[in-house]
Amino acid sequence: MPVAAKADVVVVGGGPGGFAAALQAARMGASVVLVEKFDMPGGVHTSGLQGAANEGVGGIHTELMARFEAAGYIYIATEETLPEWTGNPLSHYEKMKKPGDRFSRSSFNPEGAGSIMSAMLAEAGVEAMFGTAFLDVALNEYGDGIDAIIVANASGIQAIQGRIFIDGTGTSELVARAGAPFVRGGGPQPSGADWDGRHRPIPGGLLWTMSGVDFTKTAAHQKTAKDPTLAKLIAEADAAGDIPQGLYRPRMTGKGVYGEHYIGHPTLDMSPIEAPDSFILWQNVPYEWALHMDDDARDEARAKSALRGFIDAEAQFLRKYVPGFENAYLTNVGRYVGTRDGRHPLGEYIFSIDDAQQGRSFDDAVTSPMTKTFFWDGFKRHTFQVPYRCFLPKKIDNLLLTGASLSFSYETIFMVMRNFPWCTQTGEIAGFAAARSVEQGIGPKELQWDQPYF
Ligand SMILES: Cc1cc2nc3c(=O)[nH]c(=O)nc-3n(C[C@H](O)[C@H](O)[C@H](O)COP(=O)(O)OP(=O)(O)OC[C@H]3O[C@@H](n4cnc5c(N)ncnc54)[C@H](O)[C@@H]3O)c2cc1C
Structure with missing residues (x-):
């Protein structure tokens, strides 16, 4: 050789x-x-x-x-550029804060x-x-x-x-x-999570970005329609056959990290990145699938194709149903599904x-x-x-x-x-x-x- x-x-x-x-x-x-x-x-x-x-x-x-920073690749969103963001259930990082709290979310252009x-x-x-x-x-x-x-x-x-x-x-x-x-990956799990004896890794995820979002309009809709999590819009789209099974799945309950983190996407999961109208969105592998993407080629292929399908469906749903996303467009999908627990x-x-x-x-x-x-x-x-x-x-x-x-x-x-x-x-x-x-x-x-x- x-x-x-x-x-x-x-x-x-x-x-x-x-x-x-x-x-x-x-x-x-x-x-x-x-x-x-x-x-x-x-x-x-x-x-x-x-x-x-x-x-x-x-x-x-x-x-x-x-x-x-020196190259101009850092973007910082604050309560001034993104009012209605803290305490918003759609926010990946700031949803636990109180509405009106100050925040500073810094991201770089990947x-x-x-x-x-x-x-x-x-x-x-x-x-x-x-x-x-x-x-x-x-x-x-x-x-x-x-x-x-x-x-x-x-x-x-x-x-x-x-x-x-x-x-x-x-x-x-x-x-x-x-x-x-x-x-x-996938050690002994918190109670309830390994109900059928299968060890489930902490799910990996595929990230993607969307630009052209008018979030002020989305936030106004959340308030006036009394739909903070967009559950009503999701139900409407579901009834019309526009939401594939598993896209908006409930979070699993249970003790430990799996209870409230990363498991399930009952609604959008997003964070500002790169510019005022751009957001990064998370698509995680459904935990129930127990995929080991790091060492099993079939699991990896399944994760890639399923998550790209979810991303496409989510982008379509947002543009069609969610105020503020009418002119939004998908800008990028990560080159790979990241492993969290290999x-x-x-x-x-x-x-x-x-x-x-x-x-x-x-x-x-x-x-x-x-x-x-x-x-x-x-x-x-x-x-x-x-x-x-x-x-x-x-x-x-x-x-x-x-x-x-x-x-x-x-x-x-x-x-x-x-x-x-x-x-x-x-x-x-x-x-x-x-x-x-x-x-x-x-x-x-x-x-x-x-x-x-x-
Ligand atoms: C979906 C997701 C979201 C995350 N969110 C956050 C967050 O918000 N904040 C945070 O701080 N951390 C976050 N993390 C954690 C953090 O990103 C990772 O733990 C960290 O990137 C690990 O760094 P690493 O260098 O070990 O591996 P990686 O970042 O995975 O890099 C490994 C590199 O090795 C290369 N590679 C792998 N196999 C081969 C091969 N066979 N041949 C050649 N090259 C190969 C890959 O292409 C890749 O470039 C997240 C992780 C994931 C998966």
């Missing part, structure tokens, strides 16, 4: 985790190849359209926010952001191979290290050799192909909800104590650290984990420990660890980690 490239560090996947890992390792002097199947870095946040911008949390994340991230990789000297799909690994003769990855692209099937590899696939695909241990690698340490609840600290902590709100145990705040060992998978000695592929239990990974800022931080940490290991001529498991990076 032809060898396309050789590098100190080979990163698979260019999402927030893989992107920051490649950038940091290259900035520290390592030669770096990044393999990404789509046409830009950013993963769920660019190719998947999830352009939620956050306050910088330091390092590459803060730099990214500043670069997006396409523009992807171009900036691409330029940053080039500036740092990363060889970014876009349009290149990772297929498999070639292990060493002992089976405890990766010699090369096998990829497919316009040149055919090729090998890329490296000293240290980083799994930035978001679904631990490199871990799985290398034979390192992991558990499948494989969970079993690393040298598995970070669990107990670690957060007990507020554990570690000698090999990668950050100073962090305080985060956990959905799983009823929105409680916990202050804790995360050990470097969560970045080290068992069995394979020259592989680092990052982003949504860290060694975390599935309750902790839900939303809290796999958000964009944190994934960017973990990428930077993994890139640092890889470059340090290269400098010292050791594997990442031998690296002495004695002070927090952040």
Whole structure:
């Protein structure tokens, strides 16, 4: 097999985790190849359209926010540009606020952001191979290290050799192909959710955008028709055969994260993005379907075609029935259905909800104590650290984990420990660890980690 490239560090996947890992390792002097199947870095946040911008949390994340801002790619909606938004049942993020509350919702333009991230990789000297799909690994003769990855692209099937590899696939695909241990998404579920014994992953979703929306008109209709959730319009469209089964499904009830988050779409689920008349909308996989899109091609295909069907139906419904959407048009559909609960690698340490609840600290902590709100145990705040060992998978000695592929239990990974800022931080940490290991001529498991990076 032809060898396309050789590098100190080979990163698979260019999402927030893989992107920051490649950038940091290259900035520290390592030669770096990044393999990404789509046409830009950013993963769920660019190719998947999830352009939620956050306050910088330091390092590459803060730099990214500043670069997006300087390029004019940040858009901020407030109570002045979008009155009637807080407390509105259609709002993804602000529906829990009280009507009239102040708010500031910042988003970035996913396409523009992807171009900036691409330029940053080039500036740092990363060889970014876009349009290149990772297929498999070639292990060493002992089976405890990766010699090369096998990829497919316009040149055919090729090998890329490296000293240290980083799994930035978001679904631990490199871990799985290398034979390192992991558990499948969908752990034991909160009460009632695994009624038939099937483990259901936290559903993934496909995001899409619509422009030309006059939301002032929609809000006026919600009030005058006394139809805050648009339930009356949905019922009317349903009676006319314009709503496919499952499009507006009730949220499931039950304890824990699944009760009130992401499960079911009783109505529109939207948030401002890019411009005053543009919104991003969520289409999540129906939870009941128990799809494992990360490791089952039929499940992935079913999710893609069903969600695109829902999006088309929703766009038609909005234009035909909902005041304010008469002149709206579908602008973009994400390039892929994002996975929220894929494989969970079993690393040298598995970070669990107990670690957060007990507020554990570690000698090999990668950050100073962090305080985060956990959905799983009823929105409680916990202050804790995360050990470097969560970045080290068992069995394979020259592989680092990052982003949504860290060694975390599935309750902790839900939303809290796999958000964009944190994934960017973990990428930077993994890139640092890889470059340090290269400098010292050791594997990442031998690296002495004695002070927090952040
Ligand atoms: C629907 C959805 C909505 C979300 N909403 C939010 C939100 O509002 N705020 C927030 O902070 N976080 C949100 N998240 C979480 C966050 O987006 C992810 O956890 C984060 O993007 C994970 O980063 P990552 O780098 O690990 O993986 P990803 O972002 O998934 O990136 C993985 C990259 O690897 C590439 N890749 C995968 N397999 C291969 C292969 N075989 N060959 C080559 N390339 C490959 C993919 O193309 C992709 O670019 C959401 C996630 C989803 C799925």
